[in-house]
Amino acid sequence: MSGTSLAFLLITWGIILGAVVITLSALLKHEKGNS
Amino acid sequence: MAEKRESWGSKLGMILAMAGNAVGLGNFWRYPYQAAKNGGGTFMIPYFAALIFMGLPLMLVEWNLGRYGGKYGHGSLGPMIYLQAREGVSPKTAAILGGICGAFAMSVTVLVNSYYNHIIGWTLGYAWLSITGAYMDQSISTGEFFVNYIQSPGLVFTFWIIALGALWLAVSGGVAKGIEVMAKFMMPTIYVVGAILIVRTLTLGTPVNPDWSPLKGLEFVWTPRWEDLNWNAALAAAGQIFFTLSIGMGIMCNYASYLKPDEDIVLSGFCTVSLNEMAEVIMGGTIAIPIAYTYLGIDGMQAGVGLSFISLPNIFRVMGGGQIFGAFWFILLAFAGITSAVAMYQYLVALLEESLGMPKKKAATMIFFLYILVGLPVCLEPILTKTADLAYFTEIDNWVGSYLLVVLGGIEIIVAAWINGKNTLEQINHGSYWKIPTWFYKIFMQIICPCYTILIVVMSTFDYMKAGYFKMIPSFVANSPQLVPWVNGARVVMIAVFTFGFIQAYKTIKRHYGVELESGQVSIRK
Numbered sequence: 001m002s003g004t005s006l007a008f009l010l011i012t013w014g015i016i017l018g019a020v021v022i023t024l025s026a027l028l029k030h031e032k033g034n035s
Numbered sequence: 036m037a038e039k040r041e042s043w044g045s046k047l048g049m050i051l052a053m054a055g056n057a058v059g060l061g062n063f064w065r066y067p068y069q070a071a072k073n074g075g076g077t078f079m080i081p082y083f084a085a086l087i088f089m090g091l092p093l094m095l096v097e098w099n100l101g102r103y104g105g106k107y108g109h110g111s112l113g114p115m116i117y118l119q120a121r122e123g124v125s126p127k128t129a130a131i132l133g134g135i136c137g138a139f140a141m142s143v144t145v146l147v148n149s150y151y152n153h154i155i156g157w158t159l160g161y162a163w164l165s166i167t168g169a170y171m172d173q174s175i176s177t178g179e180f181f182v183n184y185i186q187s188p189g190l191v192f193t194f195w196i197i198a199l200g201a202l203w204l205a206v207s208g209g210v211a212k213g214i215e216v217m218a219k220f221m222m223p224t225i226y227v228v229g230a231i232l233i234v235r236t237l238t239l240g241t242p243v244n245p246d247w248s249p250l251k252g253l254e255f256v257w258t259p260r261w262e263d264l265n266w267n268a269a270l271a272a273a274g275q276i277f278f279t280l281s282i283g284m285g286i287m288c289n290y291a292s293y294l295k296p297d298e299d300i301v302l303s304g305f306c307t308v309s310l311n312e313m314a315e316v317i318m319g320g321t322i323a324i325p326i327a328y329t330y331l332g333i334d335g336m337q338a339g340v341g342l343s344f345i346s347l348p349n350i351f352r353v354m355g356g357g358q359i360f361g362a363f364w365f366i367l368l369a370f371a372g373i374t375s376a377v378a379m380y381q382y383l384v385a386l387l388e389e390s391l392g393m394p395k396k397k398a399a400t401m402i403f404f405l406y407i408l409v410g411l412p413v414c415l416e417p418i419l420t421k422t423a424d425l426a427y428f429t430e431i432d433n434w435v436g437s438y439l440l441v442v443l444g445g446i447e448i449i450v451a452a453w454i455n456g457k458n459t460l461e462q463i464n465h466g467s468y469w470k471i472p473t474w475f476y477k478i479f480m481q482i483i484c485p486c487y488t489i490l491i492v493v494m495s496t497f498d499y500m501k502a503g504y505f506k507m508i509p510s511f512v513a514n515s516p517q518l519v520p521w522v523n524g525a526r527v528v529m530i531a532v533f534t535f536g537f538i539q540a541y542k543t544i545k546r547h548y549g550v551e552l553e554s555g556q557v558s559i560r561k
Contacts, residue, residue: 001250005076005257012083012257016312023306024050030299030468031046 040108042293044211049294050303052210052218052374054310056290058225059375060154061279062315063368064343067323069275071336073268075324076258081272086312089491090276092484093444094308095471096451097282098300099463101291107547107561110292110385112285113137113540114547116450123454126551130544132450137540138533139443140285141386144379145532146435147284149409150428151379152202155372156195157344158365160184163194165361170348177348178341182423191414199406201373202380207399210293214377221370228367229318235360236322239329242354252328255336256320270498273491274437279315280308283440283447286378289385297466305469314371322364326350343368380406390543409528416521426518429511430525433504438495445488452481 001009043049070078104115117126117133124132161184164170170180184190205217241248277283291300323342327335330350335342343364351361380402387398412427451459460476471480503510512518544552551558 001254002258004259005254008076008079008259009253009257012079013317016309016316019305019309020313023302023309026468027046027050027299027302027306030302 040105040110040293041210042295044215046303048211048215048219049290050306050310051222052215053287053290053303053307054314055218055222055374056286056378057279057281057307057311057375058222058314058371059279059281060151060158060368060372061275061281061375062311062319063229063323063371064154065278066275066315066319067327068340068342069271070256070320071324071327071342073271074260074263075255075336077260077263077265078268078272079256080259080261080264081269082275085269085273085276085487085491086308088479088483088487089273089444090280090282091305091308092452092480093282093448093488094280094287094304095301095463096447096459096480097287098291098294098304099459100447100451101288102294102296102298102300103462104288105292105294106296108389109547110289110389111137111382111540111543112140112288114544115288115292116447117544117548119455119459120450121548121551121557122458123456125555126548126557127555130541130548130552132446133544134537134541136285136443136446136450137543138536139283139439139446140382141536141539142435142529142532143284143439143443144286144382145405145409145536146431146529148376148379148406150413150431150436151372151376152198152406152410153191153195153413153428155198155369155376156191157184158368158372159197160190160194161344161348162362162365162369165348165351165358165365168358171352171358173352177345177352180348181341181344182417185414185417185423185425186421188414188418191418195410195414198369198373198376199403202377203399203403205373205377206380206384206402207396209395210381214381217377218374221374225314225367225370225374226318228363228370229314229322232322232360232363232367233318235356236325236329239326239354241329243330244332247329247332249325249329252325253321255328255333256324266494266498270491270495273441273487274495277440277444278436280311281375281378283442283444284379284382285443286382289382290378292385299467299469301463301467301469301471323347330354386539390539390546412521412524412528416518420517420521422515422518424512424515424518426512426515427521427525430509430522431529433499434529438499441488441492441495445485445492448480448485448488452476452485 100115104118107118109115113133113136116136117129120129120132205213237249239249281287327346335346351357383402384398387393416427417423464470499505508519509522512522548559
């Protein structure tokens with residue numbers, strides 16, 4: 001894979017996975033706090 | 036009425052059901068062939084633009100429409116649109132807007148599922164045929180095998196009814212005990228099976244040609260080719276965003292209507308989009324495309340809709356453990372399809388409960404038979420005409436499954452951001468853990484999203500005119516006169532469902548808010 005393609009892939013995957021972890025953990029934290 | 040409404044059992048279950056609503060065949064079946072057909076990396080640029088500028092704002096708008104409508108006891112889109120539109124226009128105009136949106140939502144949930152349930156049936160059928168090794172015989176092409184499959188009444192009907200039965204079971208169990216329980220089982224399974232398939236895909240090596248490898252397939256998807264950017268890719272990307280996020284259908288609003296009035300929607304909306312994109316971009320893009328590239332090279336990228344049912348079985352025939360991985364692939368597709376189809380099913384059940392006060396089980400059974408009725412032309416066409424063009428399916432998908440979604444999305448954002456104006460921002464932020472800043476709302480939701488959506492509607496209209504979809508005999512059946520009646524039949528059905536949907540939505544609004552329609556004043560508030 002070329003450097004540009006790899007960078008595009010890694011950045012995008014990183015953003016998506018980061019968003020999943022951040023939003024899911026924040027939701028569960030709030031849920032725990034409310035229960 | 037509002038007090039009697041069901042609600043989600045837990046936050047995690049609700050998020051999984053919402054993500055399941057979004058994660059569907061669009062992620063694993065439609066996305067790979069759309070990305071491949073539209074130039075891989077060239078497609079990804081407008082795809083992310085559409086996700087950020089249309090997908091995210093519309094997701095928030097639909098969650099808000101749903102939660103706000105749920106407070107008034109509504110689960111269908113018509114009254115939800117009315118409630119927001121009446122803040123900026125007269126109640127009569129708002130009721131007409133609600134009627135139109137309700138008609139669109141009914142058209143989508145009735146007619147998209149008329150073929151969507153069949154595709155789920157095909158995936159279940161192919162999962163079974165993978166396990167039994169039925170398509171492993173290399174003397175018959177996989178294209179011919181697929182045609183034989185859709186022309187076999189026994190196979191088509193059996194797996195279609197199984198798919199419908201699974202949907203009936205989930206919906207009739209209720210929101211918390213049926214849909215949520217199903218999502219808690221199916222969604223983790225989708226991610227686990229997807230992960231297994233990714234590992235297998237990336238370890239395929241170069242079995243056919245030293246230049247064809249999974250990494251080359253990934254390179255095809257992830258090389259941003261700015262110079263190849265074109266309108267077709269932009270329109271396809273916008274359509275994909277609507278289809279994959281299940282927006283412009285009314286079904287996200289319906290699920291959100293089961294939230295409590297003070298429950299978060301911003302963080303939950305972002306979480307749903309993130310989970311959907313993980314399934315689509317990371318999983319959907321790392322399975323089908325690299326597999327096809329490894330075995331078929333760049334030619335495999337042109338397979339179109341046949342990528343899942345024709346190209347990939349070719350590969351499962353020759354790859355190590357192909358039967359098992361073929362079964363995994365089709366079960367993945369089936370589960371993804373079911374978690375989305377159930378939302379369309381649930382929308383119609385909620386509509387019957389809301390407008391006729393029908394008990395849930397009875398409503399679910401009625402919709403079961405309705406789906407059989409509207410799905411019959413889809414499966415009978417190839418069986419009776421001995422063709423595989425699926426003209427009825429194509430006509431419905433072109434209009435209801437693609438065009439209408441963008442139009443409905445456009446009306447929703449105009450009602451929410453322009454007509455309901457600032458109220459929408461306050462409503463979205465009410466009870467939410469994360470707050471949408473005013474600048475974001477103004478720039479993204481009041482300017483960019485409506486303009487982008489209107490532009491896509493206009494360009495799609497020109498595109499459809501150019502493709503000959505507005506003609507009495509559309510271009511895709513111009514050389515197949517025996518299929519013209521099927522296309523005309525599809526048009527009659529679409530007009531009938533739309534008309535019925537409008538009347539139903541308008542009557543529901545009138546029954547609840549007749550006083551406002553007569554007086555021209557907003558007086559009912561909760």
